[in-house]
Amino acid sequence: MENFEDSIREVAEKLLRDKKVDLIIGYEQGTLPLRTTPCFVEKLEDVKKLVWNASCDANLSKYVVGKKEKVGVVAKGCDARLIAVCAVENQIPRENVVVIGVPCQGVIDRKKIEAKLEGKEVLEAVVKDEQIKVEGEGFEVVLPKKDFLCDSCHTCRHRNPPIYDVLIGEKLPQSTDKNEFAEVSSLESKSTEERWEHFKEELSTCIRCYACRNVCPLCYCKMCFVDQSMPTWFGKTNDLSDTMIYHIVRAFHVAGRCVDCGACTRACPMAINLRELVKKTEKIMKERYNYEAGLGLEEVPPLGEFKMEDSQEFIK
Amino acid sequence: MKWKTIEKRNFSALVEELAKENEVIGPLKEKNTVTSVRITSENEVCLDFWNTKKPPKEVFFPQTETLFTYRTSKNDAEIIESPAIRKKMVLVGVRPCDSRSLVLLDKFLSSGEHKDVYYLEKRKNATIVGLACNHPLSTCFCTSLGGSPSGKEGMDLLLQDINDKYLIQTVTEKGEKLLEKISWLKDAKKADIEKGKKLSSDAEAAVRSKVSLSDVSEKLDKMFDDPFWDQICQKCLGCGVCTFLCPTCCCFDVLEEGEERVRIWDSCQFLCFALQGSGHNPRPSGKERMRQRIMHKFNYFVKNYGKSFCVGCGRCVQECPVNLDIRDVVKTISARKVE
Known part of the structure; x- marks a missing residue:
């Protein structure tokens, strides 16, 4: 890990020195134990602030979306996948980003x-x-x-960044034996009413702070559906029905795009297991389209594509 | 001032006694977090905790609150006021920082021409039974803001854990009256009071996180256009964790929900907070929004009320998803050279 840290600093320094990028986004030591905080490095002398450890949990791809300058970003497997998703969705010009890929062994919860x-x-x-x-x-x-480790890391099958410009260290062997959908399957075995009750209970403590949305690299809408006020689209109170519609619509909105980086769950101050709701949509994408988001720059996301030979009539 | 003690095992009996004439609200452990809820015979108040996840402001300023209901017809409109809250409340286990936050909120919401009657109505019916902190956390910085782990500001009674029992100190007449009805409480022995004092001074020394605020307000006067804000807001996600969990933040939005006029918590960190009907947003980016939060807490409020609008509870420090530490922000301001 220490070697990783040195390598990241070396790479960052070189990128800045050669003027390949204007800004490096990485991690620096946080103010609390087991915490790091995003670090924005523009000057060579600040490169030494960069760290790499098992608390580098923020998904830094969030900060790349919308950046005008050329950016070098430290990216774990899941972070790099989100850069790929955002690039495919035309939110990140791929040529503007130098992905400093880091094979990741999971982050601590x-x-x-x-x-x-x-x-x-x-x-x-x-x-x-x-x-x-x-x-x-x-x-x-x-x-x-x-x-x-975070739950999402426990079942992670893409520890190596699928896209990168520079790789720190060596690739880790891919773990293929993990059943990442075990939790979903156990929910599926329950009745509709039981599942509804489960999600009601889970979401009842939500305080509508939108940390889950704001931390998510996929939530780049200039105006979120829930913020629409002229006229209002959805209720903004913390009444359970308003809260649930927010989470359900958000789950639909990231379906087929979410890579299960776990940032939403980590960000939630009320410890709501937000991954659970979206994980089901991920499973559907896998089963019906054999698709996993963010593994490359060429594949068009199934829900963003239209085919004439589509078996369903309504779409034609 | 009177000193009483109560054995820990009898505390639930005290709560039961209080619940006869009051709605008792106290901390309860649920799923690894402690939240303040209504205490009934079904649940038991938990006094062994760091602090509640959410501050007590929500008792007086709920996240969603119906202000009034209305009915409209073709030529007429009728307003139906929400019934006034007459029920007396006792808040048990309020930490000194949080109790102090209520004093600041009282000032803020009762001064000037427009008083927040919804808040004040509930507030005047409440008795605050505080709980001193024997073990402040590393994120606590109450002493830098004029508070103390055994501070009594805003409380009617103060409890202190002295191992096998709680030492009870009366702070106001209201608190004294509350205790009068409970005849079986024992008078505190001199040794109990001494023990409490020792624990208080130990706790005071245990607050190691210090933030110097002496010149912060003054510096902020000259920092409105400082490039500092561009740097400091870089990592902020613009979510509402810090403001919603803050015991003093009390901004709100007003909505129409059917035939109800409702207010909900709002956050100055949200994109739409300052968005105007015309489409113009005077705080279009994170920079302006972050500046507003810091200015309000450490400059505007100081000017208007003589104190910072922060009590050093550390909730925002603990829960910020990206570890944007307000103590660091204040330290950076303090260290900044301004013209």
Whole structure:
């Protein structure tokens, strides 16, 4: 990992020095244990701020959308996939971006650690090899990293960036044996009423802060459907019916585009499992179209394409 | 001032007693988070927590609130006011930072020509039973804002965990009256009070996160057009986590929901917050929106009310999805050289 950090800094420095990019977007140390924060580097002397570790959880492709200048961006597998999706959707000019791809072994879910410690605050954390050493007032615990990764990382099958200009380190072997749809399947086995109740309960604590939307690289609409006010399209209160329609429409809107980077779930202050709703649409895309979003720049997303030989009459 | 104690195991009996004449609202543990809810015989108040995920402002300023209902006919309109809240409330387990936030909100929402009657109506019916912090978190910076882990501002009673029991201190007459009805509370022993004092001073020293605000308001006066805002807003996602979880942020939007006039929480960080009917947006980018938030908290409010509009609870620090730390923002302002 430390080598990765050095390599990222080297690459960033070279890109800036050679004027290949005007800006590098990466990660720097955050203000809290197990946290990093997005870092915007324009000057050579700031390159040393860049870090790489298992807390580099932000999806930086969010910041590439809409940038006018040439940008170099540090991208994990999921981040690079979203750059690809946004490029296919004409939101990121591919030639404007230098993708600094980083093979990723998963990012840590600090909320899982918090839950494990049951009310003890982490004051320091060191991640080394496969272990997380956390310390606080009067305690020190070593936790196996694999048990504290984000749920989306647990089942990730695209750890290597599918598109990149520079690759940091070497590609990781792709894991093919993971059933990423296990949670969806267990939901599918329930009745419609049970599922409805499940989502009602899950979403009942939503505070409509829109962190899930604003953190999502796919939510680039200039005016979101839920913000439309002349006239109003959807209710904005935190009444459960208003909240649910927001989440349902958003799930539909990212269907066939979402790569399950998990940023929405990580961003939610109320710990709502937002991935769950969209994961089902991902499964449908896989089953019906054998399509996974963001694996290349050529493939047109099935829901964005029209074919004359479409078997359904209504579309012709 | 009176000092009482109550054994921890008897606390639910106290809540039960209070619930006879009041609606009791207190912290409850649900799915790893602690939220303030109505305490009934079905659930039990939890006083072993860092702080509630959401601040107590929502009790007086709910996220969605019907202001009034109306009926219109061809030539007429009738307004049906929402019934006034007469029910007395007791808020249990309010942390000192949050209690202080209510004092700031009272000032803000009751001054000037237009008073927020919806907030004030509920507020005047409420008694605040605070809970001192024995173990402040690393994100707590209340002492920099004039607060304290055992601060009493805004409280009627203050509880303090002294191991096997809670020490109860009366702060106002209202608080004293509340206790009068509960005859079985024991008078605190001198040793209990001493123990409480020791815990308070230890807690005060344990607030290690410090932010100097001495020159911040003054500097901000000269920073409206500073390039600083371009840098600081870069990583901000423009979501409402910081403002919605903030105990003092109280901006709202007013909507028509059928025949109801409803107000909902709004955030100065949202794109549409300042969007005008003409289509013009005076705060078109994150830069202007971030500036507004910081200015309101650390400059405008200081000018109007003599204090910062922040109590240092640290919720925004903990929950910002991209770790944009308001303490860092303030430190950067403080360190900035301005002409």
